[in-house]
Amino acid sequence: MNTNKLHTAEARIREQAAAYCAANHVPGFVAGVHHAGEQFVVAHGTANVTTGAPMLEDTGFLLGSVTKVLTTTLVLQQVDRGVLDLDTPVVTYLPEFALNVPGAADKILVRHLISHTNGIDADLYFPDAKGRDALKTYVAGLASGCGTLFEPGEQLSYSNGGMIVAGRLLEVVTGLPFSELLARDIYTPVGMKDSSTSAEQAILRSTAIGHFPDPETMEARPTGMFTLPDTWGPAGGTPIGTVADLLAFGRTHLAGGVSPSGTRVLSAGSAALMQQVSYDLRSPNTPPMGLGWVRYPFGDTTVLAMSGASPGGVSILCVIPEHDLVLACFGNTPGAILLQDQLLQWLLSEHLGVPIPTLITETEQDVDLAPYAGTYRSGQLRIDVSVVDGQLEERAAYEPADASQERIFTEFAGGTTAAPPQRYVPIRPGLFAPAGYPLEAFDGYLRLLLVSYHDVRDGQARFRNGGGRMTRRA
Structure with missing residues (x-):
């Protein structure tokens, strides 16, 4: 890796982040890139406009739905250990799992939970529960409150509910609360030393909060809610980490399941399976889905990605296996996703030299609506x-x-x-x-x-x- 080239990328991202944040009322932004054995992290602005705390390189933030790749990794670890089988019905391991359509849950396989093909109609289901029984409470509520969108495997639909059921499934087969399992089997072996699983842990170190634009002035105002309820933990409600920790997790998947410290976190076969196409809707607005990872095609180059919304914030993790590159970002207003998109495309086109073809080249006028x-x-x-x-x-x-x-x-x-x-x-x-x-x-x-x-x-x-x-x- 050319060190000067990486320094150029660092300077460009620092400059672009500062300009975007100033023009779009984003209080703070933090981003990191690992490429071919070298990495950098840049931070800009403010982590919390109420306190004035600066956004630092090691400031923590809510991972949001990036957590879904961590949850999927936990499921595949149990597959590696022979505890779970992807093609076994979920009710085999979790008999209490039911939906309000009789028999519908019985058809859902473990694979469907982590490939977003389960059809569970629970994307906006927010039961409010805390503590060790939060996920148990969530699954119990599905039986009376949530139905199905489609037959398992029939369609692809981004599924918070599927990931939360997967989290409860992990609790049942391991005997550990999801938060403890995440810390033991992901954070520790990956080397995510500054990551936490609750607001109570996060308050002990530098942590960013989200903000929303004021409808009249567009100035950022702090969120009134730091995290979603504990019931949403496996889908991204509560886990908190840093850019360096996300880079370490991304590098683990780059290396076929081996962490930067050399610890085997996931088998090579399972790491590869997560990156393979599990379902392709064949529609430009929905990239093919792996297990956990979304596979964004940029011409012949695939970007494994997952973004994560939290109250007033947005994160993203991108892994580009063909170029040995990982990108991780967080911005503390929802509009920061536009900056993340700009940085990803700049890294692809300018830093890596990957041509980005035009996805939509023309429109049709005479479409029957x-x-x-x-x-x-x-x-x-x-x-x-x-x-x-x-x-x-x-x-x-x-x-x-x-x-x-x-x-x-x-x-x-x-x-x-x-x-x-x-x-x-x-x-x-x-x-x-x-x-x-x-x-x-x-x-x-x-x-x-x-x-x-x-x-x-x-x-x-x-x-x-x-x-x-x-x-x-x-």
């Missing part, structure tokens, strides 16, 4: 789709199941749960882009903003897919 109009639902989300002026117009509404879940979701969303109507222009039948965006905006991570429709029968689409999440025609 009738099959896509209608109402789509998943859990507590309703999306009404209508045809207006040759475009699709979507109105999304959050319909809380109870006051507790409304409170949690509202705090998680920064107080704003109602979105204005959004227009979409057709790219081709079944694929639409938000109006007003240049097509090149979707070449990177923001391809998730595209919306697709699937399984058209009798002139009507059965599913709408936005952000990797399915809703089903009502």
